[in-house]
Every structure is written in C-alpha cells, then in structure tokens.
Amino acid sequence: MRLRIRLCLLAATFVLPAALVPGTTAIASGGPPAGFILPGGSTASFTNLQFSACNSLSWGYQLNGGANQVQATFPGGCTSGSASNVTIGPFTTPMTLRVFLTDNHCNNTYYSDGTPVDHVIVAGSNPYSLRFADSGLFCERTGTANDFPGFNFRVDLAISGQVSFAPGGGSFVISAQNAIIGNSVTFWDAQWAKDNSLTGSAASFKGFAESPTTPTCGAGWSTDPGNSTPPPGGSLPAFMGVIITSSAAKSGSTISGSTVHIVIVQTDPGYSPNPGHAGTGTVVTVVC
Numbered sequence: 088m089r090l091r092i093r094l095c096l097l098a099a100t101f102v103l104p105a106a107l108v109p110g111t112t113a114i115a116s117g118g119p120p121a122g123f124i125l126p127g128g129s130t131a132s133f134t135n136l137q138f139s140a141c142n143s144l145s146w147g148y149q150l151n152g153g154a155n156q157v158q159a160t161f162p163g164g165c166t167s168g169s170a171s172n173v174t175i176g177p178f179t180t181p182m183t184l185r186v187f188l189t190d191n192h193c194n195n196t197y198y199s200d201g202t203p204v205d206h207v208i209v210a211g212s213n214p215y216s217l218r219f220a221d222s223g224l225f226c227e228r229t230g231t232a233n234d235f236p237g238f239n240f241r242v243d244l245a246i247s248g249q250v251s252f253a254p255g256g257g258s259f260v261i262s263a264q265n266a267i268i269g270n271s272v273t274f275w276d277a278q279w280a281k282d283n284s285l286t287g288s289a290a291s292f293k294g295f296a297e298s299p300t301t302p303t304c305g306a307g308w309s310t311d312p313g314n315s316t317p318p319p320g321g322s323l324p325a326f327m328g329v330i331i332t333s334s335a336a337k338s339g340s341t342i343s344g345s346t347v348h349i350v351i352v353q354t355d356p357g358y359s360p361n362p363g364h365a366g367t368g369t370v371v372t373v374v375c
Contacts, residue, residue, distance in 0.1 A: 122149075122183035122200055123215070126374050127351045128250045128326055130176035131184055133158070133242050140239040141165040141224050142192035148175070149185045155196070161240075163192065179326055179353075180371060186217055188240045193222035205231045214245040250351065250374055251324040256300035258330045259318070259352075259366060260292075260308065266331040266350055268370050274329055275318060275358065275366030285344075289337040293362045294318075302330050302346055304375040309343040323354045323366065328374060349374040 125131055131148075138144055138161040147157040159170035186199040188206070197206035199217055206228070210216045218238035222228050252258045259274035262283035266272075273282040275294040283294075295318035296308035308330055310316050331348035352368040 120200055122185040122198075123244065123246065125176065125178055125182040125184050125246060126248060126250075127179060127181050127371060128177050128248065128328070128374065130174055130178075130247050132245045132247065133173040133186075134245070135241070135243045136170040136172070137167065137241050138169070138239065139167040139237065140221055142190050142221050142239075144221055144240055145189040145191060146170065146219075146240055146242065147187055147189075149187060149198070150182050152183070155187055155189075157189070160191070179351075186242065186244065188219040188221065190222040190226075192224075193226035195222045195226070201233070204229075205233045208233055208235070214243050217242050217244060248374070250328040250349070251326065252302060252328045253295065254319040254321065254323070257295060257297040257310075257316075257318075258302045258308070258328060259294050260296050260330045260332050260335070260344070261294075261350075261352075263331050263333045263347055266348055266370060266373075268350075268373070270370050271367065272329075272352060272370055273365055273367050274352065275362065277362040279362075280335075285332065285335050289335050289342045291337065292335050292342045294366065296330060296344075302328070302349060304346055304349055306346055307343055308332070308346055309341055311340060312337065312342055318360045318366075320360050323358055325354060326351050326371065327354050327368070328352075 141163050143163040145157050145160040147155055149155050158173050161168050187196050189196045197219060199207055201207060206220045208218045219240040220232040220235055221239040261272045261274050262285050264284050276282055279292055279294040280290045291312035296310045297316040298309045299306060328349050329352045330346050331350055332344040333347050335342060335344040350370050350373050353371050354368040357364060358366040
C-alpha cells in the first residue's frame with residue numbers, strides 16, 4: 088500500500104516533462120509581481136492547457152485583483168487531462184492579470200505572481216509558459232514549491248496587442264503636451280498646428296502621418312503636407328492608436344517627426360477626411 092501511494096504521488100507531480108521555451112530562464116519566484124500587464128486594446132490567450140494530478144484542480148484568471156474566474160476543473164484521479172483554450176479581451180483600459188490554480192482537495196489557491204505561497208514556474212517572455220504544482224496528495228506541500236521538473240497544471244499565455252490605428256495604414260498624430268490620460272485632443276484639423284503646440288511645428292501639417300504603415304514607439308513618422316496624402320475615409324475605430332510626437336518639421340515636400348509614445352484615443356463622432364471636419368477624442372491609456 089505504501090509503495091502504491093508513493094507511485095501515485097510521483098505520477099501526479101512529474102509524469103510529464105517540463106515545457107519550457109528553449110533558451111529561456113525560469114522565474115523560480117513566480118510571474119511578474121502583482122500580475123501580467125495587459126495594455127489597453129490587448130487580448131490574453133491561454134493555450135496548451137494540461138493537467139496531471141491525483142487531486143481535483145481548477146484553473147482560471149483574475150483581473151485587477153477582482154474575483155477569481157474559474158475556467159475549467161479537472162477531476163483528478165492520478166491521471167492526466169486537458170482543457171479548452173481561452174481568449175479574453177480586448178480591454179479598453181489597462182488590466183493586471185493573474186493566473187491561478189486551486190487545489191480543490193486541499194482548498195489552496197496559488198497565483199502566477201507567487202502568492203500567497205509560490206507554487207509556480209514562469210518561463211519565456213510573451214508568450215509565457217506557466218507550470219504549477221498542487222498541494223500534494225496529503226496536502227503536505229505547505230511551503231514554497233518552485234523547483235520541479237514537471238507540473239500538475241501548465242498553460243501558455245500570450246498577450247497580443249490589438250491596437251487599431253487609422254484604417255488602411257498610417258496614423259494620426261497629437262503633440263506630447265496633450266498626451267495626458269483624460270485629455271480631450273484633436274488629431275485631425277485644418278488648424279492642427281494651433282491645437283497641438285510643438286517645437287518646429289509645420290503649419291501645413293493637418294495631423295495624419297502616412298508612414299510607417301504600423302507605428303511603433305521610437306520610430307519616426309513622415310507624410311506629405313496638408314491633406315495631399317488622404318487620411319482614411321469613413322468611420323474610425325472607437326478606440327484608436329495615435330502617435331505622440333515631440334516635433335514636426337517640414338523639409339522640402341516632406342513633414343516628419345518623432346514617435347515618443349503611442350496612446351489609445353476614444354474617438355468622437357464627426358470625423359471626416361476633409362480637414363474642416365475635425366477628428367477629436369479622449370486619451371484613455373498609454374500603449375508604450
């Protein structure tokens with residue numbers, strides 16, 4: 088009987104090999120403190136969910152320190168099993184995310200940031216690979232358990248930026264002075280230079296940058312003067328990525344500037360590609 092119990096314990100804890108991302112170092116103390124950051128406009132996808140345990144286990148996630156949201160329960164029985172993939176979001180505002188494992192047999196819950204007791208190994212960097220240990224068949228794992236070759240539950244987590252810029256490519260631009268969460272901003276207007284105070288601002292710039300097609304922080308932008316490069320027609324995304332610039336200068340037939348940040352703007356109705364119909368909105372979050 089003693090031998091049988093021991094074999095069950097070993098099967099539950101180490102029956103499958105660790106699934107680490109090649110070339111990465113495991114975070115023995117758990118995931119990022121206080122949880123993974125989900126930027127505004129992003130989604131979180133949970134894939135490759137596997138159980139291997141004697142105890143009944145449940146997994147789920149928690150947003151902004153709120154209620155635990157259980158996604159699946161494994162019945163245990165010293166066997167293995169899987170769970171369906173889950174995707175959450177997109178989120179209009181930034182969120183903190185913690186993944187958890189609850190050992191229903193021992194009534195203990197372990198979070199991906201290593202609280203209240205560290206029972207997780209996190210490897211990789213978006214996507215992440217998380218491996219959890221349960222409390223043991225006799226609930227004997229009362230202390231830290233973050234050095235093990237297998238898992239009782241594992242999941243891959245990918246955080247995907249779902250930032251929507253101007254339809255068709257390119258982006259609208261606002262000045263760094265206005266890039267404050269909660270501020271009302273003008274990103275397209277015949278008087279853009281007056282609405283967006285900048286050093287070296289080009290008076291003929293109306294607010295739309297055609298290049299790059301998909302902006303990134305730290306990469307400059309450029310465009311033609313006025314509305315000679317037509318901005319998108321039709322409606323804009325309700326939550327749209329917008330370039331924050333600290334400069335806009337004209338050289339020949341090109342206007343260019345810096346991309347110091349990207350923010351999400353909740354757009355107002357009334358936009359038109361005619362610069363006499365201003366494009367306005369409210370800054371809701373910073374992407375980078």
